[in-house]
Amino acid sequence: MDIYARFGVRRRINAAGTLTRLGGSLMPDEVLDAMRAAARSSVDVAELQAAASRLIAAHTGAEAGLVTAGAAAALTVATAACLTGLDVARMERLPDTRDMPNEVIMCRTHRTGYDHAVRLAGAVIRDIGFNDLGTGAGVRDIEPWEIEAAITPRTAAFAYTATPRNMPRLAEVAGVCARHRIPVIVDAAAQLPPTANLRRFIAEGAALVCFSGGKAIQGPQGTGILAGRRELVAAALLQQIDMDVRADTWSPPEELVPPRALAGYPHHGIGRGFKVGKEDIVGLMTALERFATRDEQAYLAAKEAILADIARRLSGLNGLALRRLAAGETGRMPLLELRLDQVALGRSAVAVARALQAGEPAVHVGEARLDDGVLLIDAAALSAEHAAPVAGAVRAALTQT
Numbered sequence: 001m002d003i004y005a006r007f008g009v010r011r012r013i014n015a016a017g018t019l020t021r022l023g024g025s026l027m028p029d030e031v032l033d034a035m036r037a038a039a040r041s042s043v044d045v046a047e048l049q050a051a052a053s054r055l056i057a058a059h060t061g062a063e064a065g066l067v068t069a070g071a072a073a074a075l076t077v078a079t080a081a082c083l084t085g086l087d088v089a090r091m092e093r094l095p096d097t098r099d100m101p102n103e104v105i106m107c108r109t110h111r112t113g114y115d116h117a118v119r120l121a122g123a124v125i126r127d128i129g130f131n132d133l134g135t136g137a138g139v140r141d142i143e144p145w146e147i148e149a150a151i152t153p154r155t156a157a158f159a160y161t162a163t164p165r166n167m168p169r170l171a172e173v174a175g176v177c178a179r180h181r182i183p184v185i186v187d188a189a190a191q192l193p194p195t196a197n198l199r200r201f202i203a204e205g206a207a208l209v210c211f212s213g214g215k216a217i218q219g220p221q222g223t224g225i226l227a228g229r230r231e232l233v234a235a236a237l238l239q240q241i242d243m244d245v246r247a248d249t250w251s252p253p254e255e256l257v258p259p260r261a262l263a264g265y266p267h268h269g270i271g272r273g274f275k276v277g278k279e280d281i282v283g284l285m286t287a288l289e290r291f292a293t294r295d296e297q298a299y300l301a302a303k304e305a306i307l308a309d310i311a312r313r314l315s316g317l318n319g320l321a322l323r324r325l326a327a328g329e330t331g332r333m334p335l336l337e338l339r340l341d342q343v344a345l346g347r348s349a350v351a352v353a354r355a356l357q358a359g360e361p362a363v364h365v366g367e368a369r370l371d372d373g374v375l376l377i378d379a380a381a382l383s384a385e386h387a388a389p390v391a392g393a394v395r396a397a398l399t400q401t
């Protein structure tokens with residue numbers, strides 16, 4: 001049965017990568033089976049999160065971890081944790097941060113639309129440096145002295161957006177921040193694969209790292225991971241989970257919530273709206289184990305083979321130049337670049353992308369370089385049987401009169 005058809009919704013072939021708006025990645029049966037089993041029993045969510053914490057710690061090298069409602073939600077509870085620490089009175093006040101250090105420093109070149117997730121906790125973003133490399137006006141990125149100069153008694157955290165070839169180097173940023181005891185939060189939502197990145201940002205000095213659970217990890221789409229320092233993860237947990245507890249009957253997991261470190265238990269926190277259900281937590285744990293232990297070379301080879309198949313089916317088409325980019329070149333997933341000769345074809349890449357989405361089957365391609373006449377194919381959410389329909393749809397969109 002096509003469950004989407006039953007509700008009047010079209011299925012789409014996602015050749016654009018693990019985009020959240022297209023449903024992220026596709027879940028393996030193993031993850032679905034684990035979620036189905038998890039749905040059948042009651043459990044203490046805090047105890048389950050403590051087990052997730054141990055698993056996340058084992059695979060990231062962090063002290064602790066938390067399953068969040070996505071990487072964006074992880075950014076919010078991470079920021080909240082940096083604003084409050086284990087101070088329950090501060091937790092109660094968020095997002096009002098008037099009487100606490102509330103500035104989060106960011107390099108101007110790292111700002112994204114996900115800034116909103118940081119501001120949501122009550123933080124004020126203070127951005128620094130210039131974008132000379134982006135504008136072509138100069139040759140320098142932000143330097144350590146500029147970070148040093150931006151840190152004040154109002155600083156609560158430093159937020160860093162990871163990309164494959166990021167500047168300034170995280171280790172350099174973390175070094176400056178460590179001298180001032182400022183935690184560095186890394187948005188690494190889409191920085192997997194490579195699997196090695198599960199550990200990389202913690203190893204380079206991040207206090208907290210956010211990953212999306214519904215992208216490369218292939219967990220439930222609505223999940224994410226926050227990994228990092230134990231006390232900060234504890235602060236995030238307390239501000240995310242349901243806190244309708246009695247102090248004299250609740251037994252929180254001591255490894256995460258140290259009994260004597262708190263003045264009392266906080267009420268529902270700023271992250272209460274980002275609750276994660278038991279099925280999602282178990283699904284993410286199962287997916288993380290699978291992702292962290294899979295044969296990455298075999299996985300990438302299978303994705304390369306899908307791209308090669310699509311390229312073979314499109315070769316020789318007038319007005320189309322094909323180029324394959326290996327994972328080593330992109331720093332992440334292998335890609336197939338379709339460069340259109342928009343004049344010869346008499347249509348723009350934007351028009352082709354639109355036609356592909358409207359077609360039957362509907363196909364979505366990567367749109368980051370449409371303005372240069374390039375469609376990108378990412379096979380993260382494709383399997384072998386998608387090669388023929390994707391190639392057929394592109395061929396039709398380029399040749400239809």
Ligand SMILES: *Cc1c(COP(=O)(O)O)cnc(C)c1O
Pocket residue numbers: 020069070071072073112114187188189190211212213214223224
């Ligand atoms: C996808 C993404 C997010 C949000 O991840 P969700 O899991 O969808 O919440 C945040 N930051 C970056 C850089 C992303 O690519």
